[in-house]
Amino acid sequence: MARHGFELETFLPYRLNRAAEYVALRFAAQYKARFELTRPEWRTLAALGSSGRMMTATEIGAHSSMHKTKVSRAVFALEQRRWLKREEDGRDRRFEHLALTPAGERAYEELTELAGAYQAELVSMLGKENVEALSAGLRAVERAMRMSARR
Amino acid sequence: MARHGFELETFLPYRLNRAAEYVALRFAAQYKARFELTRPEWRTLAALGSSGRMMTATEIGAHSSMHKTKVSRAVFALEQRRWLKREEDGRDRRFEHLALTPAGERAYEELTELAGAYQAELVSMLGKENVEALSAGLRAVERAMRMSARR
DNA sequence: AATCGATAGTTACGATTGTAACTAATAGGC
DNA sequence: GCCTATTAGTTACAATCGTAACTATCGATT
Numbered sequence: 001m002a003r004h005g006f007e008l009e010t011f012l013p014y015r016l017n018r019a020a021e022y023v024a025l026r027f028a029a030q031y032k033a034r035f036e037l038t039r040p041e042w043r044t045l046a047a048l049g050s051s052g053r054m055m056t057a058t059e060i061g062a063h064s065s066m067h068k069t070k071v072s073r074a075v076f077a078l079e080q081r082r083w084l085k086r087e088e089d090g091r092d093r094r095f096e097h098l099a100l101t102p103a104g105e106r107a108y109e110e111l112t113e114l115a116g117a118y119q120a121e122l123v124s125m126l127g128k129e130n131v132e133a134l135s136a137g138l139r140a141v142e143r144a145m146r147m148s149a150r151r
Numbered sequence: 152m153a154r155h156g157f158e159l160e161t162f163l164p165y166r167l168n169r170a171a172e173y174v175a176l177r178f179a180a181q182y183k184a185r186f187e188l189t190r191p192e193w194r195t196l197a198a199l200g201s202s203g204r205m206m207t208a209t210e211i212g213a214h215s216s217m218h219k220t221k222v223s224r225a226v227f228a229l230e231q232r233r234w235l236k237r238e239e240d241g242r243d244r245r246f247e248h249l250a251l252t253p254a255g256e257r258a259y260e261e262l263t264e265l266a267g268a269y270q271a272e273l274v275s276m277l278g279k280e281n282v283e284a285l286s287a288g289l290r291a292v293e294r295a296m297r298m299s300a301r302r
Numbered sequence: 303a304a305t306c307g308a309t310a311g312t313t314a315c316g317a318t319t320g321t322a323a324c325t326a327a328t329a330g331g332c
Numbered sequence: 333g334c335c336t337a338t339t340a341g342t343t344a345c346a347a348t349c350g351t352a353a354c355t356a357t358c359g360a361t362t
Contacts (some may be wrong), residue, residue, distance in 0.1 A: 056310075056311095057310075057311065058309085058310065058311080068310080068311070068312090069311090069312080069313085071311090072311060072312060072313090073312095075311095076312090092309095092310090093310095094309065094310045094311075095309095095310065095311090096310080096311075
């Protein structure tokens with residue numbers, strides 16, 4: 001039917017994007033319904049919770065690939081919710097050291113359960129081999145990202 | 152270092168999203184620089200160009216996974232640029248049949264060349280086996296999308 | 303110690319997006 | 333032949349996002 005060689009269906013950027021949207025939206029529906037959390041907020045929570053230590057906003061951005069304005073807004077929202085507290089650095093007052101409050105920790109624990117269950121659901125939906133293939137492919141992209149990051 | 156099992160780095164929705172963003176942005180930079188095109192506009196152009204026939208806005212949205220408001224705006228923009236023309240349906244006047252103008256065709260040809268070159272660059276960057284693994288994984292996700300689409 | 307440049311984080315602003323409401327047109331039941 | 337439900341497409345509006353500009357702080361150079 002197509003007059004030309006090109007087909008959007010076979011174009012990797014398009015396929016990646018569509019798959020990512022689908023997979024992310026299904027999970028976002030869960031934590032939005034459960035916690036009224038946005039994606040930047042969930043990522044910030046995950047970064048702090050999984051590291052298990054205090055982090056600066058810049059570190060969070062680097063760890064979870066978020067623009068600093070996104071992190072800034074997410075930190076503000078989590079602080080309002082009393083899930084996160086800031087502590088100023090005595091030596092260098094530009095830094096804010098961020099940590100989860102006990103309430104934030106509890107939310108994080110629940111979220112990681114949701115995430116684990118969703119990942120398991122993905123494996124059973126896609127099949128173990130397919131997930132491994134996908135993961136290997138993503139690993140290659142991640143490698144390429146790191147390569148092009150260092151100029 | 153992490154106190155908990157969960158790591159964002161191993162969470163598929165996150166990895167997929169980050170990889171998709173990276174791959175899409177690198178390509179978007181090319182067609183934005185060359186044509187001042189937005190992503191919805193490029194997708195609309197690609198849908199029309201590759202099908203080689205007239206399509207309605209709804210068809211374009213279904214074919215390229217875009218919300219109808221995105222399609223509507225992209226169609227308007229491409230029409231302003233004289234890359235696309237509308238033709239009304241005589242029998243059912245709700246439909247608009249869309250087709251590329253000769254200028255639109257020429258732009259599409261150039262864009263597919265860019266796309267082909269980029270896909271080739273991806274293969275050489277990631278390695279053929281990795282692209283095939285990624286593709287197999289994506290195919291599984293696409294299958295799951297189709298499954299959950301039919302209610 | 304004064305200045306310049308770099309860095310952490312915030313905010314103002316414009317652009318883009320999706321939801322929902324809207325218009326216009328058709329189909330199908332009665 | 334109506335009345336209702338459905339569909340195609342557009343638009344108003346609010347939310348979200350990134351760029352760029354901004355404040356505040358620090359280090360280094362002189």
